[in-house]
Amino acid sequence: MRQETYHGVPRSKIPWGPTIDYEKCISCGKCADYCTLGVYTSEEKNGKKRSVVKNPNNCVVFCTGCEEQCPVSAIVFPSKKETRELIRKLQKQKNDSEDCLKNNEVKKTVKQAYGKIAAERNTGSCCSCGCGDQSAAQEISKSIGYSDEELNVVPEANLGLGCGNPTALGKLKEGDVVLDLGSGAGFDSFLAAKKVGASGKVIGVDMTEEMVNKAKSIAAKHGYANVEFRLGDIENLPVESGSVDVVISNCVINLAPDKSRVFSEAYRVLRSGGRMYVSDIVLLKELSDKQKNDSELLCGCVAGALLKDDYVREIERAGFEVKILSEDTEISERQYNGIALESLKLAATKKS
Amino acid sequence: MKRKLIEILACPIDKHHPLELHVFEEKEEITEGLIVCPKCLRWYPVRDEIPEMLPDELRKEAEDLPFLKKWKANIPEKIVSEGKPFSLKR
Numbered sequence: 001m002r003q004e005t006y007h008g009v010p011r012s013k014i015p016w017g018p019t020i021d022y023e024k025c026i027s028c029g030k031c032a033d034y035c036t037l038g039v040y041t042s043e044e045k046n047g048k049k050r051s052v053v054k055n056p057n058n059c060v061v062f063c064t065g066c067e068e069q070c071p072v073s074a075i076v077f078p079s080k081k082e083t084r085e086l087i088r089k090l091q092k093q094k095n096d097s098e099d100c101l102k103n104n105e106v107k108k109t110v111k112q113a114y115g116k117i118a119a120e121r122n123t124g125s126c127c128s129c130g131c132g133d134q135s136a137a138q139e140i141s142k143s144i145g146y147s148d149e150e151l152n153v154v155p156e157a158n159l160g161l162g163c164g165n166p167t168a169l170g171k172l173k174e175g176d177v178v179l180d181l182g183s184g185a186g187f188d189s190f191l192a193a194k195k196v197g198a199s200g201k202v203i204g205v206d207m208t209e210e211m212v213n214k215a216k217s218i219a220a221k222h223g224y225a226n227v228e229f230r231l232g233d234i235e236n237l238p239v240e241s242g243s244v245d246v247v248i249s250n251c252v253i254n255l256a257p258d259k260s261r262v263f264s265e266a267y268r269v270l271r272s273g274g275r276m277y278v279s280d281i282v283l284l285k286e287l288s289d290k291q292k293n294d295s296e297l298l299c300g301c302v303a304g305a306l307l308k309d310d311y312v313r314e315i316e317r318a319g320f321e322v323k324i325l326s327e328d329t330e331i332s333e334r335q336y337n338g339i340a341l342e343s344l345k346l347a348a349t350k351k352s
Numbered sequence: 353m354k355r356k357l358i359e360i361l362a363c364p365i366d367k368h369h370p371l372e373l374h375v376f377e378e379k380e381e382i383t384e385g386l387i388v389c390p391k392c393l394r395w396y397p398v399r400d401e402i403p404e405m406l407p408d409e410l411r412k413e414a415e416d417l418p419f420l421k422k423w424k425a426n427i428p429e430k431i432v433s434e435g436k437p438f439s440l441k442r
Contacts, residue, residue: 104409104410107409107410108410111410177360201360203357203360207406207410212402213400213402216400216401216402228353228354228357229402230353230357230402230403230404230405231402231403231404231405231406232364232404232405232406233364233406233407233410235407236364236365236407237362237364238361238362238363238364238396238403238405239360239361239362240359240360240361240362240367240369240370241362241367241369243360244360268367
């Protein structure tokens, strides 16, 4: 039986098969007799019959049976060691490209869902809780830690998509440069902008065009001169290294397929001593496979979420010192039909 | 986008800084322009005031190539013909 793949690698990509050294070959035909896979065939040359390699890809990878049959050592195979290394390399390439494909699919799904939220609803909600008017967004926001005063700053920028109030988690100073990861319609960016004042600056990054457009027009309408929004991917921040004082993010990182990359990018752009305030959904128990692949749960901040300990470990692995500020487990009943999760609020410092 | 923003921008792919800014239209802010990474030759459009600094896999060739064509005359030849992720070279 011909192998189509060898350990996941297409057989055609593995250069394994015999070659015949005709200087030595005595045309005994033992190799062709031995091999039952059609690797060899016979042909006539100058009136003499001899074996030729016709289908090297039929050869079983690492089989050298025919070589042992040859009385004059005329059959040569590639080095087993080098072939093994090559196969390992091809396997890695394949895994990487599969991961990459999967990650891009996740990003596209999320982008589409949030583009729709931005376009269809002026005020909305996370996909999971299914509510969608301004008062619902206000209610949710109140329950996750925004004051009435904050909620009245730019209500149209509040889509009720958060799970905490990151600008309240730590002190933002006048003059700070703040980066908002997944800024959406800009609500947290605007709150931050008020705190950092005219000498400060807030940059919102979001990969959804509709969200960035919305945020930009709200900024223009309310005359926020110290906020800038840009289209970008939080796994590949378009921001100079060491240029940011504070990173904030509200219920977004769970949506990113490669969270460790988000954290290392945040670490890179922060100055030393800089801080990151994150509010995000983390799991308290593993989801079932069915839940993990549910695109509604993905966009609803659940399916992409990590277990709490893994989440914190990823941040620490990026180099941060992590301090958990509070944990809201009741959000599970309030908004997530009792799925074992919580909203985690933490501060992470880039050690100086 | 405000001109000053370019000070803090880096290429999302190779993190190079500073980036080059080409302004095509400017009112209070830059409305149309191009940001170029001189190191990897990636270019990023500024459209409707918004700098679009997405990594290659999230970009749309069908929207980006017409932009390149539109401003061809104002864009360095190297970017027009060799820019990434899309260029006008056949």
